Structures are given as C-alpha cells and as structure tokens.
Amino acid sequence: IxxxxxxxxxxxxxxxxxxxxxxxxxxxxxxxxxxxxxxxxxxxxxxxxxxxxxxxxxxxxxxxIPDDLIDRVRKAGQAFFDLPIEEKEKYANDQASGNVQGYGSKLANNASGQLEW
Structure with a gap:
C-alpha cells in the first residue's frame, strides 16, 4: 500500500x-x-x-521445480478461482480478526476504481 x-x-x-x-x-x-x-x-x-x-x-x-508440478499448481489455482464467489468466500480471510491469510475478495477500490493489492 x-x-x-x-x-x-x-x-x-x-x-x-x-x-x-x-x-x-x-x-x-x-x-x-x-x-x-x-x-x-x-x-x-x-x-x-x-x-x-x-x-x-x-x-x-x-x-x-519440475514443469509437471508447476502445471498442477496452476491448474489447482485456476480451479479455485473458477469457483463461484460463494464457494471461494468459505476460504475468506477475516480482516477484522487480524487474519490476513486466505482468500480475500473484499479489497478496496481506489479513486480510479482499480483494486489495491
């Protein structure tokens, strides 16, 4: 930030x-x-x-790192992000508790509408 x-x-x-x-x-x-x-x-x-x-x-x-392992990790990541938002939210982090690990979809938009990471 x-x-x-x-x-x-x-x-x-x-x-x-x-x-x-x-x-x-x-x-x-x-x-x-x-x-x-x-x-x-x-x-x-x-x-x-x-x-x-x-x-x-x-x-x-x-x-x-073997290419086949990289491919499997990419596929696993893609499979997760292809899930409906409701399913991904089950893995959401709880920022209020200070937990910053896990899926986070509640990012803040800046003035130009871009997501801040």
Missing part, C-alpha cells in the same frame, strides 16, 4: 507495461546460486534480496 502522494505520481503501470516502457519484474537465474564462484553466488543472492525489497516479487528461472 502506497501513500496517496506516491500513488498519484506513479502513473498507470499497466499502460506502461503494455508499451514495454514500464517496469519489468526482475528475472533471477537460480543456477548462479550454486556456482563454484563465490562472487557469482553472492551477486545472485544480492539480486534476490534487491528484488524482494524493491518489488516483493521476482521471476525465477532454472529453479529446478
């Missing part, structure tokens, strides 16, 4: 990405984390830390 003054100055990130001019999620090659070269390993670790701090997300490649 960003302060209002920052929100108004960042522009429309989605439009920027469509134009290939906007920010790009960092891609990190995890093959380098096991390099015999200490400098290469440290650089990879630094990239992970930087992406986590600045983005909170990153695209990992050469992670060793």
């Amino acid at each position: 960003r302060p209002q003054e920052e929100l108004s100055s960042i522009g429309d990130v989605f439009e920027e990405v469509k134009n290939n001019e906007g920010p790009q999620v960092p891609t990190i090659d995890l093959m380098e984390i096991e390099s015999e070269d200490r400098v290469v390993r440290e650089k990879c670790r630094e990239e992970i830390v930087k992406a986590a701090k600045e983005w909170g997300v990153m695209h990992l490649v050469n992670h060793g």
Whole structure:
C-alpha cells in the first residue's frame, strides 16, 4: 500500500507495461546460486534480496521445480478461482480478526476504481 502522494505520481503501470516502457519484474537465474564462484553466488543472492525489497516479487528461472508440478499448481489455482464467489468466500480471510491469510475478495477500490493489492 502506497501513500496517496506516491500513488498519484506513479502513473498507470499497466499502460506502461503494455508499451514495454514500464517496469519489468526482475528475472533471477537460480543456477548462479550454486556456482563454484563465490562472487557469482553472492551477486545472485544480492539480486534476490534487491528484488524482494524493491518489488516483493521476482521471476525465477532454472529453479529446478519440475514443469509437471508447476502445471498442477496452476491448474489447482485456476480451479479455485473458477469457483463461484460463494464457494471461494468459505476460504475468506477475516480482516477484522487480524487474519490476513486466505482468500480475500473484499479489497478496496481506489479513486480510479482499480483494486489495491
């Protein structure tokens, strides 16, 4: 969640990405984390830390997770989000109790009608 003054100055990130001019999620090659070269390993670790701090997300490649497992996880996620809202709400988090884990559909809209995440 960003302060209002920052929100108004960042522009429309989605439009920027469509134009290939906007920010790009960092891609990190995890093959380098096991390099015999200490400098290469440290650089990879630094990239992970930087992406986590600045983005909170990153695209990992050469992670060793089998494609079939990734496909199964995607299908499970898609199956969940294809459920009717009433079914998904059974897994909803209870923000009033401080529980922030679980499904959340009660996100706040900002002034332009976009959902804040």
